[in-house]
Amino acid sequence: MADKDNAKIRLDKWLWAARFYKTRALAKTAIEGGKVQYEGQRSKVSKIVELGATIKVRQGFDDKVVVVKALSDQRRGAPEAQLLYEETAESIKHRMDETERRRKFKQANPLFDHKPNKKERRQMEKWRKDTMPS
Structure with a gap:
């Protein structure tokens, strides 16, 4: 995990690392399709994710609202990925x-x-x- 203060992680890469989507291409498609909202608004794929930000992700029938707790640009196992966010x-x-x-x-x-x-x-x-x- 990159817990540096100056770490800059793109939204699509963070969603991929947090295991919301299997590939970055799927994350990109979801963001462009309006299935992901950053701080309550549609955003671009290249949006820089910040600690404490609220992200709403639609997956299938479910909407998940999560708060970013850590940043990472590497995809790891599910237990580590769950440490990147907390669902409200x-x-x-x-x-x-x-x-x-x-x-x-x-x-x-x-x-x-x-x-x-x-x-x-x-x-x-x-x-x-x-x-x-x-």
């Missing part, structure tokens, strides 16, 4: 709530072996409206 408590709670909501939706709406008919679509839409927070 609100982010963890939100992810767990969304996971539970998706699980309940899947139980209430088993996968159909056919295209849902009009009645089934109405039932799914009613369930979504009832379970979505206002």
Whole structure:
């Protein structure tokens, strides 16, 4: 880890080193596609990451909000990569709530072996409206 005060690490390289993305090319694509926000705003791939910065990363269905704790430009094992950041408590709670909501939706709406008919679509839409927070 490069804990130097003057270390300059690009956002795509830090995301790769922190193991959010498997390659720097995937990190670059995610940043350019708006899936990554630095301090609440879209940023460029070459944005210099600073200690204490807040980064929001969308991976699949989940949004993770992390605070940068250390800088590194080398990709290491997962235990070391997790030392580079800390996920916020609100982010963890939100992810767990969304996971539970998706699980309940899947139980209430088993996968159909056919295209849902009009009645089934109405039932799914009613369930979504009832379970979505206002």
